[in-house]
Amino acid sequence: MMTTDIRPDDFFKLTCASWISQALGIAAKLSIADLLAEGAKSVEELAQATESHAPSLYRILRCLSTVGVFHEVEPRHFALTPLAEYLQSDNPYSLKYLAITNIDEWRWRVFGDMYHTVKTGEPAIKSVYSVNNYWQYLEKNTEPNLIFSQSMFGIAQNCQIQLLKSYDFSKVGKVVDIAGGQGLIISAILKHNPHLQGLLFDMPETVFDAVKFLKAEGVDERCEVVGGDMFKSIPSGGDIYLMSYIMIDWDDDSIVKFLENINYAMPKNGKLLVIDPVIPVDNQYHWSKWEDLYPMCMGHGLVRTQAEFKAIFRKSGFELVNIFSPEKPLSLMELVRV
Structure with a gap:
């Protein structure tokens, strides 16, 4: 009782x-x-x-x-x-827009249909808005997209950028940021490491706006911008390749595909850095376990355990050699080619 x-x-x-x-x-x-x-x-x-x-x-x-x-x-x-x-709006680590996007009507409606996902396996966003994932919804809805983008900016300032500030880039010449959006992460890396060169890679329509942002951040002369499709090919020439908060949105087969493309583009002694939530295998509270409900309802991705990541990396020709800050909402994983 x-x-x-x-x-x-x-x-x-x-x-x-x-x-x-x-x-x-x-x-x-x-x-x-x-x-x-x-x-x-x-x-x-x-x-x-x-x-x-x-x-x-x-x-x-x-x-x-x-x-x-x-x-x-x-x-x-x-x-x-x-x-x-x-x-606070002027706090450089503001999470104001994360709080706002979390109560946006479209998200409220999707999570309100989570029962449908649990019963059928179909993402709730498909049953509510007839799209396959939240990116497709945001592409058609400008204001929610803007609020969501600002929320991601706040998360990056608090999580990804802080992880990368502690990483040793001293022996690296060039970093390639894959699916790097408008360049927030790569610009922070370059500003923190003045000796580095960078390359920002994302879809052509995304990197179009990145040039202006990189110039405003004062790193445009050290950062090349390339548009393309990571499922087809990845630019070569980097010493370190970075994927920041990307894998959470994709299924295993999709990840293997673009990881194989990265493997092909990387030099033999190159490294791949992956930032993503990693679920610990215990019954304790960890934000990643709750965050996993987001991709469950919003598309076909998921949050993975370390063992699940290792299996995907191995299948793609990589080996996980280090994992930093596994106790935090996001972890930094360091990979080398097998």
């Missing part, structure tokens, strides 16, 4: 966790953290500034204060907390 150390309210917290996401996203959309940058304010002041209903706004902020986002310093007056600072 019931155990004495588990209370019903522990279960209530789990069943109502989606309310936290909603409240967090609403605070982000209203820019509450920006309004508190100079100090605590009353709910009435915040409601006036955001053109909101003060009693309802108070109830949202009161809830968020119970999970460490904002602090009610006196009745109906709220201040920032360290967690709330992630919602």
Whole structure:
């Protein structure tokens, strides 16, 4: 029967966790953290500034204060907390748009159909929007695409870039960033390692906008931009090849295909760096286990264990030789050719 150390309210917290996401996203959309940058304010002041209903706004902020986002310093007056600072627009590590995209209507509808995925194996996004994956949806919907892209920018600042700052590039001459988008990751690598040359590779329509971004970051003279299809061929000439947060979106067969292309393009003594979540094999909480529900509903990818990654790498002609920060949401894996 019931155990004495588990209370019903522990279960209530789990069943109502989606309310936290909603409240967090609403605070982000209203820019509450920006309004508190100079100090605590009353709910009435915040409601006036955001053109909101003060009693309802108070109830949202009161809830968020119970999970460490904002602090009610006196009745109906709220201040920032360290967690709330992630919602500030001018914070270089801001995750404001991650909170907003998580409550975007299209995502809410997809995850609301997760039961369909569990019963049939078909991604919920296909049953809801008649597309095969979330990229196809975003290509047709400009505003959700922009919000999603900004959320990925925030994740990269907090995760991928921090992992790569600790990696030793001192004996490397050139890094090739595969599916590197507009160049955020490669520009950060180049700025942190002034001796390096870079190559940004992605679809032609994606890298078209990258030239302007790389110039704004001051690395355009050290970074070549190449458009193409990673399923057909990969540019040669790199010492290190990088795939950052890409494999989560693809099935095993697709990964093997583009890894074989990388293997063909790489020099014999080259290395491949892969950044992706890695699921630990235990019953403990790890963000990667929850993140796996995203590709389950949004396409045909998945989050993998270290053993599953090793099997794919081996099939593609690679060997995993190092894994850095497996306890974090994203890990850095170092591969060499077999």
